[in-house]
Amino acid sequence: MHFTMKDEILKRFLTAEGEPISGQVLADELNVSRTAIWKHMQTLKQEGYEFETVKKRGYKLLSVPDKVDMGQLQQFLTTERYGRQVHYYETVESTQLVAHELIRAGAPDGTVVIAEHQTAGRGRMMREWESTEGQGIWMTVIIRPDVAPHQAPQFTLVTAVAIVEAMKSSFKNFTPEIKWPNDILINGKKTTGILTEMVAEADRIQALLIGIGINVNQKIDDFPEQLQTIATSIAIEEGEPVERVHFVANVLESLEKYSDEYVKNGFGQIKQLWEQSSGTIGKRVKATTLREVVEGEAVSITESGVLEIRQANGEIKGIYSADIEL
Ligand code: BTN
Known part of the structure; x- marks a missing residue:
């Protein structure tokens, strides 16, 4: 559009x-x-x-209605590329699916797909993602960084840093924490999930789909019962409703800034910011991967975003993908 x-x-x-x-x-x-x-x-x-x-x-x-459409978004944006093309929907199955089609059609770097409501929002590990009507930010940002396919997982960490920094500059009543690899928690409850998908050739990324789900204006009763003890929204934690479109603009600015930083200068600054906001490093964790359960102290993330856990016997184990319990 x-x-x-x-x-x-x-x-x-x-x-x-x-x-x-x-x-x-x-x-x-x-x-x-x-x-x-x-x-x-x-x-x-x-x-x-x-x-x-x-x-x-x-x-x-x-x-103005509380919508996150193109006309309003452009008023707030100061980005060069991100959010300059927006595909806005009232309802879609999943913004990730729409983004896959747009990538095939050649959508440029920074194209955003955003919806008020998703009927089949997707989380990591094929889980469902609850996307209530008009209360969250449900969007996919298509980016086309010139990097190798093995660097794709880094963008989950880049995105987490970008969102946390946007939250810190937009809200004053809470401190967000990153839970490796892709959750943002406030006071121990999940407010944001990130789902990074990739379309690639053997040695080159064609596009990344950065799926971002942020609970923004839900009240606790708006969450299904099974989520009420583990999920929260920005409005609940900030203590007041949030103008979504303004925050979307802040997130896109931050995402453009940190993904450009990563592509230009590598992981150094991002790693530092990630560790500063991490609620995982230094804690005892239990990581459940597809093959095993690893317990110990989370000691760091590596340059490639791998979580290192020091087990009881002193051995350090690198975890690429897992569910983490703190
Ligand atoms: C997770 O924590 O499991 C990741 C959740 C990602 C949800 C977002 S909402 C926008 C985009 N479209 C989807 O279907 N999923 C992502």
Whole structure:
């Protein structure tokens, strides 16, 4: 989806700071008929934007729906590439599936697929991902970094750092923690999951799909019962509702910054930030991999994102992929 006439109109209202704008001014500025403007205004109203008609002065924007669509997102974005193309849906099965199709169709670096609701959201290890309507950020960012396929798992860690840093600069009432490899916890409960998938040739990544699920505005009752003791949302922890579109923009900025940093300068800075925010390093953990259970103290992550666990006998074991219990 590119900028449409409707998005242009919306942009004028969002930057008018509550002042009315007349249909004639819009028509002149955007070089279309007043009837065309009127039609777009009807569509915006249907989408939940509320306007007041001010006599002789035009339309005044009263309120915007809590949506994360392209028109609003562009107001906040300062990125170069990420989020400059957005495919926005009310409902999809999974944004990952849409992203796979877009990659085949040649979608550029930084393309975002975002939905209000997913009917078959996917988590790691083929699990389901609960994606309640309008309450979270359910998105996939397609990136095309020029790196080798074995570096793909690093982007899960890059993404975790990017989200944690975005959280730290956007919210003040909590400190997020990363749980290796891909969860972000607040006060010990899961608020964010990351699912990285790859489309690659033998020696080159074609694209990565960075799937990001962030619980944002749920109240505790909005989670299914089995999740209520282990999941939380930003709003619960911050103590107030969150404007999702603003936070999406912050996440995309941070993601662009840290993935560029990784591609240019390697893992050094990311590893440092990751370890600073880690709730895993230094703790006793139990890691369940497909083949075995490894228990011990999590001592570090390596340059390639492998978690190192020191077992009781002193031996250090590298874990590539596992479920971790603290
Ligand atoms: C996990 O913790 O298991 C990863 C969860 C990833 C969920 C996100 S929501 C947006 C994207 N689309 C999906 O179907 N999954 C990811």
